[in-house]
Amino acid sequence: MTNDTDHYDSHKVNRDLEQPETAHQISTDSWFQVAFVLTTGINSAYVLGYSGTTMVPLGWIYGVVGLILATLISLYANALIAKLHEFGGKRHIRYRDLAGFIYGKKAYSLTWALQYINLFMINTGYIILAGSALKATYVLFSDEGQLKLPYCIVIAGFVCAMFAVCIPHLSALGIWLGVSTVLSIIYIAVGFALSLKDGLNAPPRDYSIPGTSISKIFTTIGATANLVFAYNTGMLPEIQATIRQPVVKNMMRALYFQFSIGVVPLYLVVFTGYWAYGNSTSAYLLNNVNGPIWVKATANIAAFFQSVVALHIFASPMYEFLDTKYGISGNALALKNLSFRVLVRGGYLAFNTFVSALLPFLGDFMSLTGAISTFPLTFILANHMYLVANGNKLTSIQKLWHWLNVCFFGVMSVAAAIAALRLIAVDSKTYSLFADL
Template sequence: MGKSNAENDSTKDATVDIEVPDTAHQISTDSWFQVAFILTTGVNSAYVLGYSGSIMVPLGWVGGVVGLVLATAISLYANSLIAKLHEHGGVRHIRYRDLARHIYGRKAYALTWALQYVNLFMINTGYIILAGSALKALYFLFRDDDQMKLPYCITIAGVACGMFAISVPHLSALGIWLGVSTILTVIYVLIAVVLSIKDGIQSPARDYSIPGDGASKAFTIIGSSASLVFAFNTGMVPEIQATIREPVVKNMMKALKFQFTIGLLPFFLIIFAGYWAYGSSTGTYLLNNVTGPVWVKSLGHISAFLQAVIALHIFASPMYEFWDTKFGIKGSALNIKNLSFRFMVRGGYLIFNTFVAALLPFLGDFMSLTGAISTFPLTFILANHMYLVAMGDKLASSQKLWHWFNIVLFSMASLAATIAAIRLIVVDSKTYHVFANV
C-alpha cells in the first residue's frame, strides 16, 4: 500500500480491498527486513544479559536448553497464528485489542488492552531498571564507593528514555536507530561472550547444580518458565505488523522466520557462554560476572544502557500510538503542538515507569511476573483461541483438538507461573526494601 495516513485512514485499498483503521502513526511502508530488525532488537535487547542467571541457573543445562528450544518453536508458531489473522474479515488489525474485538466483541477488547498494557508497562519498567543497573555497574568500575545509588542511576536512565521517546515520533521512524541498536547489541554480546569464555577457560570446574531445595527449588523452576516465554515476548505482533508493506502476511512471516533463526544466534550464544563460564553463580546481569580490561567492560555497560533506551521505545509504541490517535496528533513531528504533547504525555508515562522501577528494582521478578500474567495469555492462550474461533469449520477435528490442548496447557502453566512469581516477590520483599540499592 505505502500510502500516507491521510489517504489510508478509514478507507479501503482499491487493489486488495482491505480496510485500514484510523491511526496517527505511519503504516504499510517498511520492508520486511526493517521489521525483522525490530523483532530481533526486541529479542536480543539488553535483557539477554540476564537470561544466563534467570533461566539457566534455575533450570540447569538439560532444563535450560530444552526449555529454550521448546520456547523458540512454540513462540514462532503462536506468533505465526496471530500474523495470519492480520487481515481477517477484510480489515487490517493494526492493534492486538482490535483483533480481539473483531473476533470476540467489546469486552474482549478491554481485557486484551488491559493485559497488553500490563505486559508492556512491566517490560518498559524492566528496561529502565536494566539501563540503571548498567550505569551503576559503569560507575563502580571507576569509583569504589556507594555515592551513586541504583535509584539515582534509574532516574538518569528514565530521563534518557524520555528524551528518546520525545525525539522519535513512531515505530517506523526508528529507521537508522535500528542499525545503531544492532551495532550496540553486537558490542555487548561480543564482550560478554569473549570475556565469559576467557574466564571459563581459566576457572576451575564450575558448579552447575540447581540451587535451592524442596518447595523453594520447585517454585523457582516453575517461575523460570515464565522467564522463558518473556525472553520471546511478542505481545504486540499486530502493532509491529502494521508497519510492514504489502503483502502484509507474507512479509511478516519472512520477518518472523528471520527473528527465530539468524536473529537468535547472539541470543543463544550469550546465554550458553555465560552459564558455561560461571555455572550456578551466574548473576542476573552477566557483565557483572566477567573480568577483563576496564575500558572493555565500560564499553559493554554503555552499549547495554543505550540499547535498552532504544528497545524500550519499541515496546512503548502501542501506548504512544493510542494517545497520538486519541488526541489527533498528526502532521510534522517537529510541530510545536506535537512536540509539547509528546513531552507531556510520553514524559509523564515514563516518569511513572521510572518511579516504579526505582521503588521495586527486582529485575528477575519483573520478568517472571510479566511472563506469567500477560505473556502466557497474550502470546499463547489468546493466539490459539483466536485462531480457533476465526477459522472455525475450516479446521479439521485434529487441528481443533490441537489448539484446545495448547489453550488448556498454557492456561495451567500461566496459573502455576503466576503463583511462583508472586511467591518470589514476597520472598524478595523480605530481603529488599523499597528504593533498594541492589
C-alpha cells in the first residue's frame, strides 16, 4: 500500500511541476542505465592517467587517503545537487537553469560559462586520450615515427565527430553504454594485470615525490584538482533529466552505484599502476606496461573507442543547447537534422580537436579543469545552492557546515587554478606547440 501511495504521489507531483522545453528526450531511462552513464565517466580512459597525475605528486599516504576522501565528498556534493532537481515547483534539467532559478540571470550566465569551460576541456582531454591511445598502438608496430601525435589527435577528432552525428542525444546511447563497459573492462584488466606482473618482477621502486620543494607544492595542489576531476561530471542535472520518475530517488540509486561498485575498477588500476612503477609512472599507464604486443594493442584500441563514447556524454549539454535553440527535433535521420549535426557538432568538435593538437598536455588539462570548473560547480555551488534553497529548514550547525565547505573549496579552487596555470606555463616552455609527446 505504501508503494502504491508513493507511486501516485510522485505522478501527482510530476503533473504539477513545470516542465522545461528541450529538443532531447527526458525521463526515459532507468536508474541502471543512468548509473552506467556515470560509471562510464569514472572509468573512462582517463583512469589510465591517475597513477601518474595523482599518485606520483601525492605519494602513497596522501594519494590513497585523497582518492577515498574525494569519493565520499563527491558522493555528498552530487547528492545535494540531485535533491534540488525538482526544487520550487520546476524541473531543472540543466545546471544553469537551477543556478538561475536560485540566484538570477547573472548566475545563470556564469554557471553556463563555467560548465562550458568544464565540458570543453573534458572533451579536449578525451580527444587527447584517444589520440594518445592511437599513437601508442602505432608505436607498438612501427618505429619509423611518421604518425605523429597531432595526426593521431586529428584522426580521433574525426571519429568522435562521426559518432556525434550518429547518436542524436544522451538517451540514445543505449547499447553503446554496454559496449563502453566492455571496452573499459579490457583496458582496465590489461593495465591491472600487466602492472601487477611488472611489479612482482621489478626491483624496489622509488616512491618519493619528485621535484624541488617549490615544484612539489604546486604539483601537490594540482593533484588535488585531479582527485575531484576523477569523480565529477559537472553536468549532473543534465544526466538526471534522462532518468525516469521518481527522479530524485532513482538518481540517488545511480549515485550509490557510481560511488560504490563504479569506483572499484578505478582503485584497482590506479593503485596497482603506482605500486608497479613508483614515481616513474607516466600520465598514460599503458606506456609503462610490458607484455605481448597484441595485448597492449587491444587495450589501446579499447581505450581509443571508449574515449569516443565517453566524449559524447560530456558533449551532450552543448548538443542539447544547440538542438533546442535551433529547433532540431523529430526524426534524427531527417535531412535538416542530420545536416545540422554534421555541420554544427562537426564544427564544435573540430575546434576541440585543434586545441587538443595544439596543447596536448593531458595532466595539465585535468588539473585546470578541476580547479576552475569542477571545484566551483560540484562543491562550491552545490553547498551554497542547497544552503539557499533549504536555509529555513537547516540548523545552525548544518548552515555552518555548508559555509565551511563553500569557503574551503573556494580557497582550493583558487590555489589549484594557480598551480595548474604554472604547470601549463612550464610545459609550454618544455614542449613546442603541436608537440609529439
